[in-house]
Amino acid sequence: MYNILVIDDDEIYLKSIQNLLEYKNFKVTTCENPLNVLKLLKENSFQCVMLDVRMPGKDGLDVLDQIKKHDPQIPVIMVSGQSTISIAVEALQKDAYDFIEKPVNADRLLVTLKNALEKYTLQTSQSALISQIQEQYQIVGESKAIKSILQQIQKIAPTSAKVLIRGATGTGKELVARALHNLSDRSGRPYLKINCAAIPENLLESELFGHVKGAFTGAFEDKTGVFEAANGGTLFLDEIGELDQRFQAKLLQVLQDGSFSPVGSTKEIQVDVRIIAATNQNLENMIDEKRFRSDLYHRLNVVEIFIPALxxxxxxxxxxxxxxxxxxxxxxxxxxxxxxxxxxxxxxxxxxxxxxxxxxxxxxxxxxxxxxxxxxxxxxxxxxxSEPVSGYEPFSFESLKDELLKHEKEYIEMTLKIANGRKSKAAEILNINRSALFKKIRKFGIE
Ligand SMILES: Nc1ncnc2c1ncn2[C@@H]1O[C@H](COP(=O)(O)OP(=O)(O)OP(=O)(O)O)[C@@H](O)[C@H]1O
Ligand SMILES: [Mg+2]
Known part of the structure; x- marks a missing residue:
């Protein structure tokens, strides 16, 4: 049920609007004193406000400012007994939703209210959706590595450059691909993903390029491939290292001339698709072993983003x-x-x-x-x-002393972070005295 706030110093008017709106199944809160508006807004959630222009004690336009400051999106319908054009114009400039005159015509009010509420619910559901999406694809972390990756994303996203994302399993490659799309001017267009390892070879071609009816047994109707469906947007090719040789050649061709033909068709389809590929394999080794085409590798790897292991x-x-x-x-x-x-x-x-x-x-x-x-x-x-064992692996083979020093530094940084930068707390956790901690901070150049 929509909750409407009606602000007016005229008690009889308030009562009549309340009766009308409640009869139409709205919930109504009335307010006679404009000084109480802010408190009401903070304590309730309204989907629309009806506001008198002239009230003793406070100008309706000032109240409008207050409301908009509290929630810029909430629709405010201004209502006035002796309106002048200039006040109406000013109210609309201040982003009032509409301006209606007293005595209020019930039909006119209900239509205005309906439109205002539709617009508001659309806006708020969209912004809820956007923040939900942002939350879902948030890249968390403040390590040097993550900061640098975020910087790279900022720089690369607006271009249409092909990107190869590398990193071990679970490091966030797909998250980065998403961010590249979301921060590009293609964000309003489709983002499609295809996992090259998960689709059986015989279906991959049709999955990528589509097919026409009758192209092969089981092709009962035309099918659009992801390359066409992603037109104008981004196509994420996951696990690119799993692509077999024949497909590597096909993909190379599409990347070279931006066009392809659906299976069973001779029609050339031209598309504008940004390609982002990802792999956790060592493509260079695969090239040496002739398992991955180096020309395809160079096509895909215009920009590389590497995500280090956790x-x-x-x-x-x-x-x-x-x-x-x-x-x-x-x-x-x-x-x-x-x-x-x-x-x-x-x-x-x-x-x-x-x-x-x-x-x-x-x-x-x-x-x-x-x-x-x-x-x-x-x-x-x-x-x-209760978890399968996840053992310790040295990062690389260095002298014991170097390895230990590296650990010592990381360990101190982490402890400082957990202690929210409070050095005495960190020293306590590390069980060393403060001056020893200060020395180490200086030695390792920890910020
Ligand atoms: N920096 C991060 N902040 C928040 N969540 C993250 C971050 N990195 C990864 N994740 C989450 O961890 C999970 C794995 O990430 P993702 O699927 O992007 O990894 P991947 O590199 O594509 O792995 P794989 O190679 O196995 O496909 C996801 O749920 C993702 O949302
Ligand atoms: Mg992945």
Whole structure:
């Protein structure tokens, strides 16, 4: 039920509007004193406001300003006894939805109200959808690596350059592909994804390029391929390393001249599609072994974005864990507020072979089982114990001293983060004294 706020100093008028609107199944809140408007707005959710222009104590146009400051989208219908053109113009300039005169004609009011509410619900559902999408595709993390990736995305997204995204499984390749599309001027156009490994070879060609009726047994009608369906938008080719040789040649051809023919047709279709490809394979090795065409590789790899494994940017773990906490508490409707310091510290020391996907699933599991408002060390450990082992792997083969120093630095950075930059707290967790911590911060050049 829509909730309408009606503001006027005339009690009799308020009563008559209330009767009319309630009869039409609206919920009505009346307000005689304009000084109470802000409080009412804060405590309720209205979908439309009817506002008198002239009231003792406060000018209706000022109240309009207040309302718009509170919620720029809410429609405000101005109502006036002695309106002048100049006031009406000013109200509309201040983004009032409409201006109607007293005595109010019931039909006119109901039509205006209906239109205003339609517009408002459309706007708000759109902005809810947009923020939902933004949340769904948010790239979380403040490590150097993530910051640099975000910068690259900003720069590359607006161009139509082909991008090759690389990184191990679960590092966020698809998330980056999405961001590239969402931040480009193609964002209003389709984003389509095809997983080259998941589609059987005999269907891939028709999936990519479409087919005409009768092209092969089972082709009962024409089918549009993803290349055509993504026209004007972005096509994400996932697991490009799995593409077999024959397809590599076909794809190369499309990339070279931007046109193709559906299976069973001689018609050339010209498209404008931005290609983003991703792989977790070592394409260079595959080229050496003649398993991947180097000409295709160079076509696809105009710009490369590399996403390092989570083990190389463990300082992102607390942020990611908190982010997934906020998501899954909503999903599972749990009243969990935060991780204990030890729980977060423990998480940050683990190795995640499945990268962010693994961390995400683990947090989901922790949240499902957690019964209190804080996630304690024990909750996290328990979830780990029931998890397939994800062992420790050295990053690269360096001298023991270098390896240990690297760990020491990362560990200190992470602890500082968890302690919100409070050095005495960090020193306490690390069980060293403050001056020793200061020395190390200087030694490692930690910001
Ligand atoms: N930086 C990040 N911030 C928030 N969520 C992330 C981040 N990176 C990855 N994720 C989440 O982790 C999961 C795995 O990410 P994604 O599917 O993009 O990985 P991928 O690199 O495509 O993996 P694969 O190679 O296995 O297909 C997704 O649910 C994604 O939303
Ligand atoms: Mg993927």
């Amino acid at each position: 083990d190389k940017r463990k300082d992102d773990i607390p942020d990611l864990a908190n982010y997934f906490l906020s998501i899954y508490t909503k999903t599972y409707n749990k009243k969990i507020t935060h991780f204990s310091e030890q729980a977060l510290l423990y998480l940050s020391k683990q190795s995640f072979k499945g990268n962010i996907r693994e961390l995400k699933h683990l947090i989901e599991k922790v949240i499902i089982f957690c019964e209190s408002s804080i996630i304690e060390l024990g909750d996290v450990k328990k979830a780990f114990e």
